Amino acid sequence: MISASCLPAPSVFSCRAPLLRMENLGVRFGPQWALRGVDLHIWPGDLLAFIGPNGAGKTTLLRAILGLVPPAEGRIVQHRPDLRIGYVPQRLSLDAAFPLTVEEFLALNLRDSSAWFGGVPGKQRRAVREALETLQAAHLARKQLGLLSGGQFQRVLIAAALLRDPEMLLLDEPSASIDRRGTEELQTFLQDLHQTLGLTIVFVSHDLHLVHHLADRVGCLNQSFCGVGPPQEILSEPFLAAAYGAALAPRRFGFPLARS
């Protein structure tokens, strides 16, 4: 393991308590370890990305934070037990003919929608409209969910997560199935959300361009924890080689890598 995994918190966060603390976190599926040895703090206002190859444990880490998979060793400590976490999964494999409008889908995600029958009552409709307007997607309200483009769908998923008023937003591969222009738009509105709402954002991605331009900190995974630090440090040969393999890493990514 490279020593940067134990980097101290950036100075801007150091006077505050972390939202989450992972201590020697390990997750196992049967005999197979999906993830091991993760020591990490997530700070309020963090914009943290996780990178690593397929099967590196990125999604597992998000699911562990959500409490969907239990740690096999170590632990995750929340600063407050009632920490509100929003989750944006990878593009859902939806049946395009599923009869559900964007507005109905968003109402489905509201906390107080126990009596949901597809309808969107006045108070909820306002919340839904506001969430869509925040993401400049108000025009999508009446569209059928299964017919949205990749970028539109990603916005709707983020709007759904925002409706639950999260303090921390987790995104799993937010740029998967979005074209370059869509990814740039995604980057812009995630930055806006981070700045205007002060939201803590944690995302996993294969898109190192997005990670490079969006994240304040980057965590590097390959079933074990390779390191965490600023993008210019982690998106460099030693860390990428540790995550993706020494032979592949330098040739694989089509932008000039920062060198440590």
Add this chain to the structure above:
Amino acid sequence: MNLSELWSYDFMRYALASALLLGPACALLGVFVTLRGLAFFSDALAHSAFTGVALAFLIQERTGWSVDPMVTVFVFSLVLAGGMAWLMQRTALGADSVIAVAFTGSVAAGAILITMLGRYRMIDGLLFGSIYANGPEELARQAGLALLVGGLILSQMRRLALATLSPELAQAQGIPTGWGNVLLVLLIAATVVVSLKMLGALLLSALIVIPASAARMACRSFRAMLGLALLGGVLAPASGVVASAGLDLPTGPCIVLANILFLVLCGLWKMGRVGLA
């Protein structure tokens, strides 16, 4: 005998009341059955009643114990559902193959047992039922079933819809995956038990699957699908009963064809709306 004369008979009024109770309940159940891709699965559960009924007679003949066929139908349909789920998870067989094996196997086993027990004539009744075999007691049971199905599905609507749309999103909101399927299997089994005598396995499957499929085809919003499925669940069975009385035709097949007519009309309406007609 004209229609107004027919309505003066209790059996006709009971048949219509039965159609109006079971039709919407089955249609509501069908909304989630079809959205979850469980139409064939529910069909197999309905037809498992062949073996369920035969088991009751077999137990009675071999042990002398009088067992209510409703109990054996309910238990056998749950055993079959559990067996199908186990096979789907533990073997390389596709879900459709497992269901086909369970479906045909339980009908064949039931038919053999019923024949061996000398009750071959029952098979027609198990397939098509007899909606005129209703009395106040049956209607009370059907009203109870309609309340159970309506109450459980409406109160769990949000959880069911989210789990149907995306198990991952539902899980992230604390809704366990697989829970919705268990609820639907229990409700289908209860529906089979209560309505088999009146509807038969074939008609029961039609009432669950066709109105919801028609509504799904025609609608792009969930609320519209729900409303249209319920409308089909009221109109098709009621018009099937009326048509069968007026035209002196078998009631079960009339109800199935009325459902299919509803589906065709929904399809035509949808084609007209998107400019294909």
